[in-house]
Amino acid sequence: CKASTRTAKANKSVSRKFDFTSLFAEEEKAAELNKIEEMEALFETESNKLNSEDEKLTSRRNETLSQLLNGQSNASELLEYYYSCTERFIHDYDQPAQPDFIRVRDDRRTETLSNLSRTTLMDEIDYDLDGMKVDE
The missing domain is CATH 3.90.20 (Hemagglutinin Ectodomain; Chain B)
Structure with missing residues (x-):
């Protein structure tokens, strides 16, 4: 018990x-x-x-x-x-x-700027504001 x-x-x-x-x-x-x-x-x-x-x-x-x-x-x-x-x-x-379209555009611009920093003056590559390569 x-x-x-x-x-x-x-x-x-x-x-x-x-x-x-x-x-x-x-x-x-x-x-x-x-x-x-x-x-x-x-x-x-x-x-x-x-x-x-x-x-x-x-x-x-x-x-x-x-x-x-x-x-x-x-x-x-x-x-x-x-x-x-x-x-x-x-x-x-x-x-x-941010809205998606702005974020995508901003990412693309950042990517373009980083690509530009890697290019040298010898390459003579020009980019417009949207990051597209401009042909002379």
Whole structure:
């Protein structure tokens, strides 16, 4: 009878340890979920800001474009329209998450520059901006 009581006590202590470690695991999971939720909320906020800026730029562009088409604008407004169109592209280009076509083009340009550094003046190889060899 005493042996079975000891075994029961030992089993209880083992189960308590298991519950204790699972409690820590649950707390860690909860902390990770909180971090993920905070990051999602931050992403949502930033996304809303960008969408709002995008809407403002789009409405400005559309207004300026309609003025251009109706002949109600001058050269400075045309320049403003051009810069507002390129402003967003440049902003996106500077961000770490670049669109694929920009990344590919950038990689190709980097590769071209490294090729240029390996060529000597004796080779007399000219490259245009897109990295294509120019024949004379």
